[in-house]
Amino acid sequence: AQSVTQLGSHVSVSEGALVLLRCNYSSSVPPYLFWYVQYPNQGLQLLLKYTTGATLVKGINGFEAEFKKSETSFHLTKPSAHMSDAAEYFCAVKDYQLIWGAGTKLIIKP
C-alpha cells in the first residue's frame, strides 16, 4: 500500500520568506499527487495536482510543486509567504483511494 510522509508537523517562516513544505510518497507506479489546503475551521480545498506531463505544477495563490520521480517527492513551494497563507497543508497520493499525509501547519511570522 502507498504511504505519504510530510516532514514537519509545523513549519514557521517569516512574511516574505520562501515557503517549502515537504512531501514524500511511496509508489511503484506513476502517481497522481495532490496538495490541499485547510484554513482554520474550514474544509479542504485543492491547491494543485500532478497527473501526467509537466513535472512543475502551478496552483492557486502562487503555490507550485515539483514532481521528482527519482526522489519520490512532491514538495510545495511559494517564493514569498503572506500572512493569509497561514493554514494546514495536506499532501495526498492516489491509490485505490486517496492516501493522505498527516498535514503540515504553516505559521507565518510578521
Add this chain to the structure above:
Amino acid sequence: NAGVTQTPKFQVLKTGQSMTLQCAQDMNHNSMYWYRQDPGMGLRLIYYSASEGTTDKGEVPNGYNVSRLNKREFSLRLESAAPSQTSVYFCASSELADLRGEQYFGPGTRLTVT
C-alpha cells in the same frame, strides 16, 4: 451554488447515543466520501459511494454506517457512539470515482463523545 453542505456543525453525544450526520452536494457529482480528521493523522476514509446506489468501506468503517439516499445526499450514522469517535467529520464529493480529479469538501462536523 452551495457546494457541499453538512449538518450539524457541532454535536456532543454521550457514549451509546446514536446520530446521523447529513451531507448534500449540488454539483451533480457522482462520487461522495466520508472522512474523519484527527490531529496528526491527516484524513482517513470511513466510507465512500462511487455512484448512486453503491457504497463501500474505506480505511476505518467500524462503528459507522452510510446511506446514499440519492445522487445529492450521503449520510453517515453512528449507531452507538464511543469516545474514540470524537473527531471532525468531513464529507466530500467528486465528479468521477477515478480519483484523478478534485474532491470538494464540506465545512465539517465537530463531534465530541463523552
